[in-house]
Amino acid sequence: xxxxxxxxxxxxxxxxxxxxxxxxxxxxxxxxxxxxxxxxxxxxxxxxxxxxxxxxxxxxxxxxxxxxxxxxxxxxxxxxxxxxxxxxxxxxxxxxxxxxxxxxxxxxxxxxxxxxxxxxxxxxxxxxxxxxxxxxxxxxxxxxxxxxxxxxxxxxxxxxxxxxxxxxxxxxxxxxxxxxxxxxxxxxxxxxxxxxxxxxxxxxxxxxxxxxxxxxxxxxxxxxxxxxxxxxxxxxxxxxxxxxxxxxxxxxxxxxxxxxxxxxxxxxxxxxxxxxxxxxxxxxxxxxxxxxxxxxxxxxxxxxxxxxxxx
Amino acid sequence: xxxxxxxxxxxxxxxxxxxxxxxxxxxxxxxxxxxxxxxxxxxxxxxxxxxxxxxxxxxxxxxxxxxxxxxxxxxxxxxxxxxxxxxxxxxxxxxxxxxxxxxxxxxxxxxxxxxxxxxxxxxxxxxxxxxxxxxxxxxxxxxxxxxxxxxxxxxxxxxxxxxxxxxxxxxxxxxxxxxxxxxxxxxxxxxxxxxxxxxxxxxxxxxxxxxxxxxxxxxxxxxxxxxxxxxxxxxxxxxxxxxxxxxxxxxxxxxxxxxxxxxxxxxxxxxxxxxxxxxxxxxxxxxxxxxxxxxxxxxxxxxxxxxxxxxxxxxxxxxxxxxxxxxxxxxxxxxxxxxxxxxxxxxxxxxxxxxxxxxxxxxxxxxxxxxxxxxxxx
Numbered sequence: 001x002x003x004x005x006x007x008x009x010x011x012x013x014x015x016x017x018x019x020x021x022x023x024x025x026x027x028x029x030x031x032x033x034x035x036x037x038x039x040x041x042x043x044x045x046x047x048x049x050x051x052x053x054x055x056x057x058x059x060x061x062x063x064x065x066x067x068x069x070x071x072x073x074x075x076x077x078x079x080x081x082x083x084x085x086x087x088x089x090x091x092x093x094x095x096x097x098x099x100x101x102x103x104x105x106x107x108x109x110x111x112x113x114x115x116x117x118x119x120x121x122x123x124x125x126x127x128x129x130x131x132x133x134x135x136x137x138x139x140x141x142x143x144x145x146x147x148x149x150x151x152x153x154x155x156x157x158x159x160x161x162x163x164x165x166x167x168x169x170x171x172x173x174x175x176x177x178x179x180x181x182x183x184x185x186x187x188x189x190x191x192x193x194x195x196x197x198x199x200x201x202x203x204x205x206x207x208x209x210x211x212x213x214x215x216x217x218x219x220x221x222x223x224x225x226x227x228x229x230x231x232x233x234x235x236x237x238x239x240x241x242x243x244x245x246x247x248x249x250x251x252x253x254x255x256x257x258x259x260x261x262x263x264x265x266x267x268x269x270x271x272x273x274x275x276x277x278x279x280x281x282x283x284x285x286x287x288x289x290x291x292x293x294x295x296x297x298x299x300x301x302x303x304x305x306x307x308x309x310x311x
Numbered sequence: 312x313x314x315x316x317x318x319x320x321x322x323x324x325x326x327x328x329x330x331x332x333x334x335x336x337x338x339x340x341x342x343x344x345x346x347x348x349x350x351x352x353x354x355x356x357x358x359x360x361x362x363x364x365x366x367x368x369x370x371x372x373x374x375x376x377x378x379x380x381x382x383x384x385x386x387x388x389x390x391x392x393x394x395x396x397x398x399x400x401x402x403x404x405x406x407x408x409x410x411x412x413x414x415x416x417x418x419x420x421x422x423x424x425x426x427x428x429x430x431x432x433x434x435x436x437x438x439x440x441x442x443x444x445x446x447x448x449x450x451x452x453x454x455x456x457x458x459x460x461x462x463x464x465x466x467x468x469x470x471x472x473x474x475x476x477x478x479x480x481x482x483x484x485x486x487x488x489x490x491x492x493x494x495x496x497x498x499x500x501x502x503x504x505x506x507x508x509x510x511x512x513x514x515x516x517x518x519x520x521x522x523x524x525x526x527x528x529x530x531x532x533x534x535x536x537x538x539x540x541x542x543x544x545x546x547x548x549x550x551x552x553x554x555x556x557x558x559x560x561x562x563x564x565x566x567x568x569x570x571x572x573x574x575x576x577x578x579x580x581x582x583x584x585x586x587x588x589x590x591x592x593x594x595x596x597x598x599x600x601x602x603x604x605x606x607x608x609x610x611x612x613x614x615x616x617x618x619x620x621x622x623x624x625x626x627x628x629x630x631x632x633x634x635x636x637x638x639x640x641x642x643x644x645x646x647x648x649x650x651x652x653x654x655x656x657x658x659x660x661x662x663x664x665x666x667x668x669x670x671x672x673x674x675x676x677x678x679x680x681x682x683x684x685x686x687x688x689x
C-alpha cells in the first residue's frame with residue numbers, strides 16, 4: 001500500500017471539523033481521485049499526508065512507514081504540486097526546477113539530467129531562461145508542476161493543479177499526469193472538477209464535510225445511483241401540457257423546463273429519447289437540438305448530498 | 312553549497328530589497344551630506360563653558376583648562392566660582408555644567424539638560440576619574456616604587472596633563488551622529504532579508520515555504536543556508552555603504568576600522584535576526600505589516616539615535632534610558648560614536664553587549680518559533 005489512512009480526524013481551532021474519521025488506502029500505480037466541493041477537506045487531507053498539519057486522531061502511513069515531518073526517506077519519494085503556484089520570481093525556469101530538485105537530489109550530473117527531463121516533460125524547452133513573471137498562467141502552472149516532479153517521485157500529490165488554467169494547458173497537464181502514472185508514479189489527485197476526476201482516476205472517493213460520502217471506480221459510483229439518463233431538448237416554444245404526458249412515462253424521474261429547454265431525467269434502463277420525441281410530435285411541438293447525457297459524478301454527489309459539487 | 316549559491320542568486324536579483332537595504336541608505340547619506348555638510352564649519356568646535364567649584368585644591372582645573380579640541384580651540388571655558396553662583400550660571404544656561412570638587416576631593420557634576428556638551432563633560436570627567444583612580448591604586452600598591460613618569464606615559468597621559476584625556480577624536484564633527492545613526496538604520500534593514508528568508512522557508516507563511524518544507528532537506532540546514540546567504544549579501548552591502556561613506560563622502564570613523572567592521576558585522580546579523588524573529592512572531596500578520604515593523608524600527612530607531620536631530624540621542628539617554636536597550640539602532644550608532652570620540656573602549660563594549668544581547672534574544676526567539684515543523688493550520 002502506498003498510502004494508508006486510518007480514522008483521521010482534524011478539527012481547526014475555529015471549531016470546523018475538516019476531516020471526520022477519514023480512512024482510505026491508495027494502491028501502487030493508481031491514480032486516486034479525491035473529489036469534493038470547496039471546503040470538503042481535500043487540501044487538509046493532503047496537508048496531513050504531507051505531515052504539515054497536526055491532527056487529533058488517526059494514523060497515516062506512506063510507503064508502509066508512519067508519516068512524520070522528519071521521515072526524510074519517505075519525503076524523498078514524494079512530489080507535490082500545491083494549489084498555489086510556488087516558484088521563485090528571481091530564478092529562471094531552469095533555475096527554479098534545479099533549486100527544487102536540489103532539495104532531493106544532491107548529485108549534480110543526475111540533477112542536470114532530471115532537470116532537462118522535467119523541462120521536456122512540461123514542454124518548456126523554449127522558456128528555460130525566462131523568469132516566471134514573463135510566463136503566461138498556463139506556462140507558469142507547467143513550471144510549477146515541473147518543480148514538483150523533477151526528482152522522479154514515486155508518489156505525487158496534486159492539489160487542484162488545474163485551477164485557473166486555460167483549456168489548452170489543462171489538457172496538457174492532464175496528459176502529463178497520465179504519462180507520469182504510466183511511468184510508474186502513484187498519483188493522488190484532488191479536484192472539484194468532476195470531469196477531470198472522471199477522465200483521470202482509477203479510484204475515486206467523494207468527500208463532503210470531511211467524510212467519505214461515496215467511493216469506488218467511476219463506473220461503481222455511477223451505477224450506485226438510480227439516475228440513468230438526462231435528456232435535454234431545445235424547444236421552439238415550451239408547452240406546459242407536455243410535462244404531464246412525459247411524467248406519465250414509466251421510469252421517468254422528473255421533467256422540467258429551463259427557459260426553452262425541456263429537461264427529462266429517467267432511471268436506469270432503455271433510453272427515453274424516442275418516446276419523448278413521439279410526445280413532442282403529438283403536441284405538434286417543434287424542437288431544434290437534442291442532448292443526452294449519462295449520469296456524471298455530479299449526479300452521484302447530488303443524489304447523495306442533495307447539493308451540487310460546485311455549490 | 313548549491314542551495315547557498317542559489318539563495319545568493321535569488322537575493323541579489325531581488326531589486327526591491329537591494330534598493331531598500333543599500334540604495335536607500337546611500338541616497339539618504341547623500342541627502343544628509345548636502346543638508347548637514349557645513350555643520351562642522353558652523354561651530355561644532357565651540358568651547359564648552361563650565362563652572363568649577365573647588366572645595367579643595369585639585370588638578371582637575373588644570374587638566375580641563377589645558378584640554379584642547381585642536382591647536383587653536385580649547386575644549387572648556389572655565390569659570391571658577393562658588394556653588395551659589397555656579398548654580399545661577401547653570402540655570403541661566405551660561406554654562407553647560409557645574410563641577411563641584413568637595414573638601415574631601417570627591418567630584419560631582421550638575422547639568423541643566425541633556426545634550427552633546429553635557430555628554431562630552433561627563434565622558435571627560437569619567438575618564439579623568441578612572442585614570443586618577445588607577446594611578447592612585449598603583450602607587451599605593453607599589454608603595455611609591457613605580458616610576459610615575461613611565462606610568463603616565465603608559466597610560467597615554469602626558470606629564471603636564473595638558474592633553475584631553477580619553478578623547479580619541481582628532482577632529483570632532485557634529486555631522487557624524489547623523490551618519491552613524493543612518494548606518495544603524497541600514498543594519499536594522501537587514502531585517503528585510505531575514506524576513507524574506509523566513510517567508511520562503513515556512514510552510515505557514517508562503518506556498519514556496521510549503522514546497523520547501525515537504526522536501527527531504529532538514530529545515531535547520533535550510534535555515535542556516537538561507538540566513539548565511541542573507542548575511543553575506545547584507546554584510547557586503549554594508550561594507551560597500553561604509554566604503555561609500557568613507558571614500559565618497561569623506562565620513563570618518565576614527566582610527567579603529569576593524570572594530571567598526573566588527574560592530575557592523577554583529578549589527579548586520581542582529582538586523583537579519585530581528586527581521587526573521589518578527590516574521591515568525593507575527594505569522595498571522597500580512598507581509599505589509601512585517602515590512603512595516605522593520606521599516607518603522609529602522610527609521611524611528613534611527614530618529615531616536617540622532618538620525619534627524621543629533622541631540623535627541625542624549626535626551627533619550629538621560630530621560631528614557633530604557634529605549635537605548637530596546638532600540639537596535641541605538642547601540643550601533645552609539646558604538647560608532649564611541650569608537651570615534653573616545654579612546655577608551657568601555658562605551659563601545661557596553662554597546663556591543665547590548666547588541667549581542669539583542670542578537671541572543673532574536674536568535675533564541677527564532678529558534679523557539681522555527682523548530683515547530685507541523686502546524687495547527689496553514
